[in-house]
Amino acid sequence: MRFWEDEIKKYEGRIEKIEHSPHPTKLGSNRLLYEIWRDYRRHSLAAWDAGEPFVYGRGVAFRILKAMKLHEVSVGFEGDRAGKKANHYLGAARNLGYPDHGCDRIMAGLGMVFSGDLPKPALTITSNYPCDPENQASLISSRAFGCPSIGVDIPATTDDKALKYVVSQLEDMIRQIEQYIPGIRYSEPRLIEYQGLWHRQHKALKDIYRLKAAVPCPIAGSDSFRLPPFAIADDPRVAQYAEMYRDELAERVSRGFGAVDGERLRLAWLVSAPVYVDPWTFLAGKGVSVPFFEFGLAAYAFGFSQSDPWTGASERGELSPLEEEARAALINSWSGPAERRVRDLLQACRDLKIDGIVHYQLWGCPNLISSSQMVADRARSELGLPSILIQGAALDAERLSWSELQSKLTDFIEVCLANKKR
Amino acid sequence: MTMVDTEQQLASLLQAGAEPNNTKWAREWKKRGGKVIGLLCSYVPEEVIHAAGMLPYHITGTLHGQPKESLLYWPSNVEQYYAHALESLLTGGLDFLDGVVCTDSTDASRRCLDVWRHIGKTPYCYMLHVPYRRAEVVNQEFAGEVASFRDSLQSHFSARIADDALLASIRLHNRMRAEMAKVYDVRKLETPPLSGAEFLGLTTAALVMPKETFLKELAEVFRYLAQRKTSLPVVTPRLMVSSDRLFHPGYLEAIESQGALVAMDDLDTGSRYFEQLGDTDSDPIESLARRYMGRPGTPRMEDWDRQIDRMIALAREYRIDGIINLPQEFDYPRHFASPYFRQRLQQEGIPVFMVSRDHIPAHIGPLRTRVGAFIEMIEAGDNKSFGGRA
Secondary structure (H helix, E strand, C coil): CCHHHHHHHHHHHHHHHHHHCCCCCCCCCHHHHHHHHHHHHHHHHHHHHCCCCEEECCHHHHHHHHHCCCEEECHHHHHHCCHHHHHHHHHHHHHCCCCCCCCHHHHHHHHHHHHCCCCCCCEEEEECCCCHHHHHHHHHHHHHHCCCEEEECCCCCCCHHHHHHHHHHHHHHHHHHHHHCCCCCCCHHHHHHHHHHHHHHHHHHHHHHHHHCCCCCCCCHHHHHCCCCCCCCCCHHHHHHHHHHHHHHHHHHHCCCCCCCCCCEEEEEEECCCCCCCHHHHHHHCCEEEEEEECCCHHHHHCCCCCCCCCCCCCCCCCCHHHHHHHHHHCCCCCCCHHHHHHHHHHHHHHCCCCEEEEEEECCCHHHHHHHHHHHHHHHHHHCCCEEEEEECCCCCCCCCHHHHHHHHHHHHHHHHHHHHC | CCHHHHHHHHHHHHCCCCCCHHHHHHHHHHHCCCCEEEECCCCCCHHHHHHCCCEEEECCCCCCCCCCHHHHCCCCCCCHHHHHHHHHHHCCCCCCCCEEEEECCCHHHHHHHHHHHHHCCCCEEEEECCCCCCCHHHHHHHHHHHHHHHHHHHHHHCCCCCHHHHHHHHHHHHHHHHHHHHHHHHHHCCCCCCCHHHHHHHHHHHHHCCHHHHHHHHHHHHHHHHHCCCCCCCCCCEEEEEECCCCCCHHHHHHHCCCCEEEEEEECCCHHHHCCCCCCCCCHHHHHHHHHHHCCCCCCCCCHHHHHHHHHHHHHHCCCCEEEECCECCCHHHHHHHHHHHHHHHHCCCCEEECCECCCCCCHHHHHHHHHHHHHHHHHCHHHHCCCCC
16 A cells, blocks of 8 residues: 555544544644545545656745646655654665664655655755755655756845845746646746635634633644645645634633643744654643744744744735745745744744743754754743753654653653742 | 975874864964964855955864763764864864854754854854855855855955955965875875875865965975875775765774775865866956855765766776765765765776764774775675776
8 A cells, every 4th residue: 555545544534533533622623634634645646646747845846836736745744744654664765775863754755755655756856945854855866766856045044135046046947847847837827826825824824823822722732733734735725724723722712721731831842743652642631731833934834933024025915926935935944044943933932931942853953953952042041941952753763762751851841840930 | 305304294294184283373373463264164265264364274173082062062963073173162172263154065064153153252153155056046146155255254354355365365275276186196106105094184284274384385295295105005905985074084094904095085175175276267256156166066965966977087087996985974965865876886886885984083993894894895896997907
């Protein structure tokens, strides 16, 4: 069974579970989310079977690729979902000589690529930011399948010069895709339509961010990490899901509902999370909510970026469609200097009334591992917040045992409670 | 000067990049009232610093012991060159620096500069964006980066960097590169004057010394090099070593101790440092951008095939019997590119062997054993005559 067929079964199971025994504190909108995912996987499988072209690429161009009616695969994103087959895929990548200690999201994704569990790319899009391993995965794939590779270089600055530079490369990327894949044409009206869907979604996400600031936090457990699938930019239900999600939170806040009984602490959780265990239920059981999960595009998605000189410009029609895409590529919190990450993160901690920060450092991610201590120092000096730095993996349970993680989190909760009393 | 004197002079030059010598020239420069700017990446156009009348100094990091002070900021599972560089900073070994410049060429390099800035011991910290692609638009972008760097240096240090000074600096660096290319030519000899480890000593000398001084000292030993023969007991098989940010010759010594000659390198601290001259007939900023974007890249750059083609060409030119890929542990661009590099090199009939290394020699015993096995494989294998041996 191909990986995406497994995925369809997984989502069907979840939908059925929600239908027959809905969880008392989990969000009802999750059902729509799973339906979107199920249908996306079905659609992708049908395209694969029909021999339609797939592009391995980076988030830098996902809406543009949709506007060209192309199917996109992100190796890291697929790796994230490896679930029970993670060890199989990690082993496949390691057997081919990829680094044992590399980012396991990318390693699992490469394992899928080389196991034939993902469609072969017609071309790949590469980009330097936000991280090296994702870029390397695209370069590896283009060499492995002998397909063209198109690069979009992202500068470390966020200004109009940088915007122009990225736009010129996006224009060139479009020209090259049209040249390499017969019958594929870019449609600007289609891009504008998808950006319209994004604006609707973004508006709801900004509300969600604001609602998460409520005390007690209206959301807990794995729902804290639930996000609209941005990459499925052509499905209007994604915006609808974000609005449903927002409305549910608003209803909860209006009646003072807290998803964690007796909320004692509010944590920010950074970078990644172990998907092989469930720390969220564990934390909720100790009265801890997690209103903020840091990912590279969080500040863009929720509208709190501190390095975005174009805030609101898109909604005011001041950016061209490609400038809007360039802007999204430029303001990732994990790109450029660490100061960008620090400023975005501290802003989220202020906005969401955070009491402590868990840095879940992903092995193989030098970008975030080596900026953790300075983030922790700044959170302590500017906001008085304690941090814990935990090295682990997303998929590879060998890196960190569940008992060790529980013990570290338990100790950290005590530290945060003591700090809060001061 | 007698042969003994010249040999001593050569020995001293080959030790210039080693501790404690490697900061000697920078400290003297500083004592004379000059400014010293540390570089953490080979993509920084050092000509700009030189043209400002300052000393560009390539930071080697501590070359002994495991980092302790930097562990707080730089865990042991992130590329260790930067840990050793931060260790130098935190233990006072780089107190003479007036500034430090790095690039975002890898995740680790840009984060190292972030940590450097955060520690706050060096007054001036600057990061250049280095595009990872090859295209005209990219050269223009990098020219803008180089121009901004020049403006920043001028403004921070109240210095003036005129176009004439930049052109003079490009000429000086070209001279250094041309002289090094001549020296590298003798590596083609059956018995070259220096071992591979000694050649690394020579190139790291160029990284830490003022270029004028280096050129003068190199000129004094250049003729002698033509007569000299390496003291290595065995000069076959001829190996090439490929890596990034390798400063310590200990790894090459360990390889050669197993009965081989490191006859060529693919190192950014070696041949890649001086390959490709800067154009002196055009705008100096554009010339620098073209030179740095056009020089042989690291696996972080997207042009993997160009990098491998260069290695293949060098292997033929220098009659290489096998290539040792020595990625630093946790250097992800090189690690992820390695399976493809291996595949392409093997398709060309070049035996290739990969072993991870630290920044300073560690686990040398197992390395020697594995290198020994690789040498045996080359000597027994069908690829023995690859490239033809003189």
